[in-house]
Amino acid sequence: MSNDKQDVPGGASFSCSCADTNRRQLLAATAVVGGAVGVGTAVPFVASFLPSERAKAAGAPVEVDISRLQPGEMMTVEWRGKPVWIVRRNKEMLESLKKSETMLADPGSSRSDQPSYIKGMARAIKDEYFVCVGICTHLGCSPTAKFVPGAESGIGDDWPGGFLCPCHGSRFDLSGRVFKSMPAPDNLVIPPHTYLSDTRLIIGEDTKGA
Amino acid sequence: MSQINALVDKGKEVLGWVDERFPLSSLYKEHLAEYYAPKNFNFWYFFGSLALLVLVNQIVTGIFLVMHYKPDASMNGAGIPVAFASVEYIMRDVPGGSFIRYLHSTGASAFFIVVYLHMFRGLLYGSYRKPRELVWLFGMGIFLCLMGEAFFGYLLPWGQMSGWGAQVIVNLFSAVPVIGPDLSVFIRGDFVVSDATLNRFFAFHVIAIPLVLLGLVSAHLIALHEVGSNNPDGVEIKKKKDARGIPIDGIPFHPYYTVKDIFGVSIFLIIFAAVVFFAPEGGGYFLEFNNFVPYDPMKTPPHIAPVWYFTPFYSMLRATTSDFLPALWALVVVVAGLSFVSCKNVWVRRLCALVAVGTYWGFFGLTVFGKTPALFDFDLLGVHFGKGLDAKFWGVAMMGGSVLLFAFLPWLDQSPVKSIRYKGGLYKTILSLFVVSFILLGILGTKAPGYAFFGVIPGEPVAAVCTLIYLCFFAFMPWYSRLDKTKPEPERVTWK
Amino acid sequence: MKLLNKLLCVAALLGAALGTPLAQAATELKLDKAPVSFSNASLQNGAKLFVNYCMGCHGASFLRYNRLTQIGLTEQQIKDNLMFSTDKVGEQMKIALRREDAKQWFGVAPPDLTLVARARASESGTGADWLYTYLRSFYRDDTRPTGWNNVVFPNVGMPHALWSLQGEQEARLVTKDDGHGKKVTEIEKLEVVKPGLLMPEEYDAQVADLVSFLVWMGEPSQETRRGLGWIVLAALGVLAVLAYLLKHAYWKDVH
Numbered sequence: 001m002s003n004d005k006q007d008v009p010g011g012a013s014f015s016c017s018c019a020d021t022n023r024r025q026l027l028a029a030t031a032v033v034g035g036a037v038g039v040g041t042a043v044p045f046v047a048s049f050l051p052s053e054r055a056k057a058a059g060a061p062v063e064v065d066i067s068r069l070q071p072g073e074m075m076t077v078e079w080r081g082k083p084v085w086i087v088r089r090n091k092e093m094l095e096s097l098k099k100s101e102t103m104l105a106d107p108g109s110s111r112s113d114q115p116s117y118i119k120g121m122a123r124a125i126k127d128e129y130f131v132c133v134g135i136c137t138h139l140g141c142s143p144t145a146k147f148v149p150g151a152e153s154g155i156g157d158d159w160p161g162g163f164l165c166p167c168h169g170s171r172f173d174l175s176g177r178v179f180k181s182m183p184a185p186d187n188l189v190i191p192p193h194t195y196l197s198d199t200r201l202i203i204g205e206d207t208k209g210a
Numbered sequence: 211m212s213q214i215n216a217l218v219d220k221g222k223e224v225l226g227w228v229d230e231r232f233p234l235s236s237l238y239k240e241h242l243a244e245y246y247a248p249k250n251f252n253f254w255y256f257f258g259s260l261a262l263l264v265l266v267n268q269i270v271t272g273i274f275l276v277m278h279y280k281p282d283a284s285m286n287g288a289g290i291p292v293a294f295a296s297v298e299y300i301m302r303d304v305p306g307g308s309f310i311r312y313l314h315s316t317g318a319s320a321f322f323i324v325v326y327l328h329m330f331r332g333l334l335y336g337s338y339r340k341p342r343e344l345v346w347l348f349g350m351g352i353f354l355c356l357m358g359e360a361f362f363g364y365l366l367p368w369g370q371m372s373g374w375g376a377q378v379i380v381n382l383f384s385a386v387p388v389i390g391p392d393l394s395v396f397i398r399g400d401f402v403v404s405d406a407t408l409n410r411f412f413a414f415h416v417i418a419i420p421l422v423l424l425g426l427v428s429a430h431l432i433a434l435h436e437v438g439s440n441n442p443d444g445v446e447i448k449k450k451k452d453a454r455g456i457p458i459d460g461i462p463f464h465p466y467y468t469v470k471d472i473f474g475v476s477i478f479l480i481i482f483a484a485v486v487f488f489a490p491e492g493g494g495y496f497l498e499f500n501n502f503v504p505y506d507p508m509k510t511p512p513h514i515a516p517v518w519y520f521t522p523f524y525s526m527l528r529a530t531t532s533d534f535l536p537a538l539w540a541l542v543v544v545v546a547g548l549s550f551v552s553c554k555n556v557w558v559r560r561l562c563a564l565v566a567v568g569t570y571w572g573f574f575g576l577t578v579f580g581k582t583p584a585l586f587d588f589d590l591l592g593v594h595f596g597k598g599l600d601a602k603f604w605g606v607a608m609m610g611g612s613v614l615l616f617a618f619l620p621w622l623d624q625s626p627v628k629s630i631r632y633k634g635g636l637y638k639t640i641l642s643l644f645v646v647s648f649i650l651l652g653i654l655g656t657k658a659p660g661y662a663f664f665g666v667i668p669g670e671p672v673a674a675v676c677t678l679i680y681l682c683f684f685a686f687m688p689w690y691s692r693l694d695k696t697k698p699e700p701e702r703v704t705w706k
Numbered sequence: 707m708k709l710l711n712k713l714l715c716v717a718a719l720l721g722a723a724l725g726t727p728l729a730q731a732a733t734e735l736k737l738d739k740a741p742v743s744f745s746n747a748s749l750q751n752g753a754k755l756f757v758n759y760c761m762g763c764h765g766a767s768f769l770r771y772n773r774l775t776q777i778g779l780t781e782q783q784i785k786d787n788l789m790f791s792t793d794k795v796g797e798q799m800k801i802a803l804r805r806e807d808a809k810q811w812f813g814v815a816p817p818d819l820t821l822v823a824r825a826r827a828s829e830s831g832t833g834a835d836w837l838y839t840y841l842r843s844f845y846r847d848d849t850r851p852t853g854w855n856n857v858v859f860p861n862v863g864m865p866h867a868l869w870s871l872q873g874e875q876e877a878r879l880v881t882k883d884d885g886h887g888k889k890v891t892e893i894e895k896l897e898v899v900k901p902g903l904l905m906p907e908e909y910d911a912q913v914a915d916l917v918s919f920l921v922w923m924g925e926p927s928q929e930t931r932r933g934l935g936w937i938v939l940a941a942l943g944v945l946a947v948l949a950y951l952l953k954h955a956y957w958k959d960v961h
Contacts, residue, residue: 081402169659288767487935502825
C-alpha cells in the first residue's frame, strides 16, 4: 500500500495517508450504520405499498337471493370487488360436463383453489347451482358466458358450452374447469359459500365442516 | 450604430458575469456551437430531436392536465367514477382543455412512433456499437421508463381499457414463482384494481418516472456528446481531423442541425396537428373506444387489447403457450450448442449446458416435453418440481425478455461494419424478416384471440413463427453477423 | 436506402391489408351507414327526442343544458322545452333515477349516454352507425323479460323505447346450411307487423336526428376543433416552407 505514494494527493495544507487503519475501520463502521439507517428508513415506504386497513376491511361476505334465477341463466354479484357468478345449470348443461371431461387440463380439480367441501365434476354444493369467482386464472379478466354449445357459438363444433375469456381466449366448461393448452393454468376459483336457506346464499363465509 | 455597439458590449459584459459563476458559454459551445456532428445525416436522424420535442410536449401538457384531473375512483352523484368524470370535465368545461388533453393523448402515441423509428435508425446504422454502448443502454432505460409512463398513465382516465389493462398487466407479476400472488397485491395496494392503485399509479406517472426519465435523457445526451454521433455510413468522423482538431466531415450542430431540425419539427407538427385536430382517436388506436366507458370491475369488455405500442410484446406473451414451449426449447438448445462449440472457455461451456438443462426443467419439469405425466411431483412453496413452471410464467418472461433483448445488441453484433450500407444480403434479409415479424406481431396483438388474416390465415401460428423470428434475430446475431458478406467501409462519409 | 424502400413497401402493404375489409367471421355485425347531420334543425330535433324518449332512464351527465345554445337554441327555449328535472340552465343533464333502483328493475343500470357514440365505435363501423342500426333493430321476443330483443345487441336489457314511433317488428327466421353440413337458424330480416305513428322512412329520419345529437353530445366542440385544425395546418404549412428556406440558406456553405 505504502508503495503507491506517487498517486496520493496532497497540497499545502494536507497530505493523504492512505494506510491509516483507524480511518478504514471508521469508514466501514460509518458505512454499515449509515446503510442500516437507510434500509430502516425504507421500511415504512415499502410497507406503504401493502393493502391498507381500509382495503383489508372491505372483504365482508355478501348475501344473495337466488329465487328469481331461471334454469340456464346466470347472475353476477360483487364480492371483495370481484364478480362472483351463480349459474343455475339445467339438465343439458350438467350433461355437458361429462362430454367436456376429456378436453380438460385438470378434470379432477386437483390443483384448483376451492373449499374442501367442493368435490367432483359439478364443483358445487348443489349440482344445480354453480358458484365461482368470475376471474380468469390467467391474468384476471372476467370471462364471458358462452352457454350455447356447438358451431353456433362461433368457438367450434365440439364446444360443450361454458365460458370464454375475451383477453387471451382461455376456455372453461360449465364447472369452470379449464381446457387443455389454454393460457390459463388452473380451473376457476370457487369462493367459500354456504346456503342460508333454499333460496338464500352467502358468499365469503362457510359453516365449518359442512 | 454606436448605440448598438454599446448594447452588444453590455450583453458581453452580462454574459461574462454569468460565465464567472456558471459555465454557460462553455456548455453552449460543448453541446451546440462546437459539437461537431457528421454532415451526412439523413431522414432517420430527425427522430432524436423529435423525441425531445414530444417529451417536452408531454411534460407541459401533463402539468396542465394535473391542474384539473382527480385521481379518485369513488362514484360521483351521477354514478360515474370521479376520475373518469374529471377527464370529461377537462374535455368539456375547462377552456382549451380538450386541446390540451388531445395533445397529451396523441403525444403518447407519437412518442412511441418517434422512439421506435429512432431505435430502428440505431439498427440500420449500428449506432449501438462501440463506443456508443452506453448511449444505447441509457436509451434502453428511456424506452423502459416510457413503457412505464404509458402503462401507469393509461389507468388514469379510469375507463374500461384502463382498468382491465392494468388488471392484466399487474396480474402478469403473479406468474413469478413463489412471491407472485403477493407481489401483484403489493403493486395494486389492494386485492383488486382500486382507488389505491389509481392513486399510486398517478404518483408514478406524474412525478416518479418523469424524474428518472429526465435523468436518463440527460445521461443519454451527455454520453452521446462525449463519443460523438454515428452517421449513415457508420464510420468515425473523429478519425480524420483537420489542423484545428475539428473532424473534417463534421459540422457544428448549431446552426446547421438546429435549422435542419426546425424543418423536421415543422413537418412533424403538421402530421401531429392533423391527428390532434381531425382524428384524435387515431381510429381507436390512440384512444381506444372502450375507454369511453367507465371502468366496471364486474365486466370485461368483449374485446380487450393493449394500446398499439405494446401489442408486439403482448403478442409474444400470448404466443407463449405450452404448445409453443418445445419450439422455444429447441431454439435455446441450438443457441446454447452454438455457444458451446464456438467458445473454448470451460465456464461458458458449463453455463451453456446448464441453460439447456435448466430451461428443459423449467418448461417441462420431469416429463417428456410436457406430453407425459410427471415422474414424481414435489411441491415447495407452490413450485411443482415435477411439472416445471407454468407456461403463464414463460409468457411473462417472454414479454419482458423480448424488450430487454435490445439491450444486448452492442455485444451481439459482431459484423466488421456498422452501417446497413456495407452489410451483406444475409443481414439485410434477416433484418427485413425481423421488421415484418415485429409489425405482424403488432397487428395480431390488437386483434381478439382466434383472429385470422383475410379470414383464412389463422393468427396463432403466424404469431408463433413471428415470435421465433424475433428471437432468432437476436439469438443468432453473433454468428450471422460474422458470416455476412460485407462491403468495405469508405474512409470518409459519403456526401452528395 | 433500397432496403429501406423495401421495408416501407412491406409496411405499406401490411397497412393496406389491415385497412381492407377482411372476410368477417359470422359474429361480425353488418351496420347501416348513419346519415349524421350537424345542422341545427337535426340536432334540435335530436335533442327533443333525447329528452323525451331517453332521459327517462339515461342521463347525459357530462353535458350542461346551456351547451345546447350551441345548436341554435336560446336559454329560454331550453328552459321551456327541454328541462324537467332542474331549473338551472348551467346544470348537467342528469336524471333522478337512482342507480340501485335501476339495477333492480332492468338487471343493469342504464348507462350514461354522453359518450355512447364514441364508446360504440368498433371495427364494424362508427359509433353513429352502431346506434343508427341498433335503434332500428328491435323486435318482439316473448322469451325476454321486457318482451323485446335486438339484432345488434342480443338479449339487451333495454325495451324498445321508440316503439310507439316505429311500431312493432318481428324477426323472420331462416334455416341455412353453415357450410359444415349443419343447420343453423338465423334472423333473415325484421318486418313491421304493427305499424307505429311513423312510416319506416320517417322513423329512420327521426333516428338519424337522434343519433346526430348523440354524436354531437359525445364531443360538442368537435366542429370547432376541425375548423381550427385547418387554420393551424395552414400556419404550420407556412412555417414548414420558411423552415425549409432557412435550412437551405444555412446549408449552402456545407460542402
